[in-house]
Amino acid sequence: IPKIIGLTGGIGSGKTSVAKLLEEKGFPVYYSDDEAKNIVNKDLALKEKIIELLGKEAYVNGIYNRRYVAEKVFNNSELLEQLNHLIHPAVKIDFENWINSQNSEFVFKETALLFELKLNQQCYKSLLITADDNLRIKRTMDRDDKTYREVEAVMQKQMSEKDKCKLADYIIYNNSDLESLRVATEAFVEELK
Ligand code: ATP
Known part of the structure; x- marks a missing residue:
């Protein structure tokens, strides 16, 4: 069985950029947050539970209504936790199916909530990507066409970088720049080996 490295970081930290670099180096990467987005549409039992929790507006024509759900849970941490409790086991099963078909010494599991959901306990090691708040905000604003305040609001809900x-x-x-990120990722790979 491959050793799992949990790959995480807050909004705009660069974890997806690192994941892509690791894939270029031949490491398999499971994108938990992307997979979760597929699973909420595919898993019918999960769909029913989400509708029970959040109302039928959680789906429009059978498709997960991300905006509605985000607004509904944004200021309700209890509801968010309940939602995570529904989605997380479904992703866990999907991940287990995935890892069973991998035959690499290491695989990476990319997830924003590695520490929040204590998923690091199921990993061999954890890798955190971090950057100064102002840089993360600027990069996310450029990528997502969001305002400073919108990105800052998301950031304030996440576990602190210090923790x-x-x-x-x-x-x-x-x-620094993307070339420096590549160099740092390569150095990490050497250390891992
Ligand atoms: P999120 O959790 O918000 O999805 P993330 O941690 O996956 O973010 P990325 O998508 O990898 O972060 O990076 C955020 C944006 O910043 C991307 O557009 C990426 O290309 C850019 N970026 C990442 N690192 C750097 C860097 N060192 N220099 C310049 N741009 C960068």
């Missing part, structure tokens, strides 16, 4: 740094086995600081 994540304490929990992480490895940290890549993404405060």
Whole structure:
């Protein structure tokens, strides 16, 4: 069985950029957050439970209504937790199916909520990508066409970088350009080996 490295970071930290670099190096990557987006549409039992929790507006013509759900849970941490409790086991099963078909020494599991959901406990090691708040905000604004305040609001809901740094086995600081990120990722791969 491959060793699982949990790959995480807050909004705009660069975790997806690192995931892509790791894939280029030949490492399999499971994108938990992307897979979760598929699973909420595919898993019929899950769909029913989500509708029960959030109302039938959670789906429009059978498709997950991300905007409605986001608005509904944004200021309701209890509801968000309940939703995560529904989605997380379904993703876990999907991940287990995926990893069973991998025959690499290491695989990476990319997820924003690695520490929040204590998923690091099921990993061999954790890798945190972090960058200064102002850089993360600027990069996310450029990528998503969001305002400063919108990105800041998401950031304030996430676990602090300080707390994540304490929990992480490895940290890549993404405060420079993309070439530096590549070099740092390559150095990490060497260390891992
Ligand atoms: P999210 O959790 O919000 O999806 P993420 O952690 O996956 O974010 P990325 O999507 O990898 O972050 O990076 C955010 C944006 O910043 C992307 O558009 C990416 O191309 C850009 N970016 C990442 N690192 C750098 C860097 N060192 N220099 C310039 N741009 C960068």
